[in-house]
Amino acid sequence: MGTGNWLGIVSTILIVLCFYISLTFFQNIKSGKNVLKESKLADVFWLALGLVLPALYSVYLYIEMMW
Numbered sequence: 480m481g482t483g484n485w486l487g488i489v490s491t492i493l494i495v496l497c498f499y500i501s502l503t504f505f506q507n508i509k510s511g512k513n514v515l516k517e518s519k520l521a522d523v524f525w526l527a528l529g530l531v532l533p534a535l536y537s538v539y540l541y542i543e544m545m546w
Contacts, residue, residue: 486536493529497522 504518 483536486533490529490533493525493532497526497529500525 500518500522504515504522507514507518
């Protein structure tokens with residue numbers, strides 16, 4: 480398995496983690512817990528990481544192809 484395959488797997492895991500944190504966030508809203516800000520920040524962080532990693536790898540491959 481190449482780097483692209485592993486990156487796809489890691490990206491998928493990060494996005495699933497983001498959805499899990501989103502569901503936890505909604506559950507915390509319902510129960511009135513005071514960890515809403517941390518849940519939102521974690522959700523945005525993992526989603527951004529899951530979406531940016533493949534994009535950065537694509538840019539890297541494009542630059543390598545140009546040289």
